[in-house]
Amino acid sequence: MRSMVSFVLACAGFAAASVSGAAPVAELNVYSARHYPSDDALYDGFGKATGNQVNRVEASGDQLLARLRQEGRNSPADVLVVVDAGNLWLAERDGLFRPLRSAALEKAIPARLRHPDGLWFGFATRARVVVYNKDAVRAADAPKRYEDLAEARWKGKVCMRSSSSVYNLSLMASLIHHLGEEKAEDWARGLVANFARGPKGGDTDQIRAVATGECAVALANTYYAVRLMKSDKDADRAVAAKIGIVFPNQDDRGTHINISGAGLLAHAPHPENAVRFLEYLLGPEAQALFAVANNEYPVAPGVAAEPVLSSLGSFKTDDLGVHVLGANQARAQKVYDRAGFK
């Protein structure tokens, strides 16, 4: 009962979409770690298309997972929406999802971007790219592989956010898979030896530090760069103008990508509505909204990426199933710890 009360209170702060002029015939409760203004249109669209009243709780991935664990079988939540396969894996590990077979989802989403047993589904992707300062580094000399960032020529020139960032953990998880743990640790040691400063800030802070010349190279997810490129603030666009972007590992395994994803929760009170919502996320309307909402790559075939994101160019992606990234998460943090990457 307590959990229901806290759910209602938390919901009161959020706009709930409903069918205008008609009493809602059904409802859907979504816990979402995504909070972009244009996600409102997504929930409105689903509400209008299905007659569902959508109640949303928005918080960080960590907070939502803690809440779901605490609520247990009394949870009112139907669907969990998070970014990064690492967060999906944490929910999976704690038994928060229930397996779902959906021909529509399986058709729309490549197998490597969803859980093999249908515990969660990726609906948009992002790439982790090298960002470099165009004044300090010639395009031809920029790192071409993640591995290059550990080369001695980048000593004192690399900026990174903390190793506990799920983005960096997922990247390490992929390196463990591809290189083996020992080589992945060597890489992390080399990377740490090249730091321009201690790890701090988010991806946007790394891009800004590259633009000011505090460091020459860094890693960031594509949508952070595109957000600066599209910003209505002159200062942001000036930052974007200073940087070059490399999609790493084009001559071998491809660039590391990750997903925004969602799954049907184990104790969902409205599972049919939840399945409709997940299928709606893969429809053309929702996919187009994702494309503009957070400048992510839509996963459904035939939906165009946002033009500024597309202008970064097409690239070869690492085809490793993203579920592997989650499974290697704990090992990834240990490797970073041993390498002294805080």
Ligand code: FE
């Ligand atoms: Fe992010």
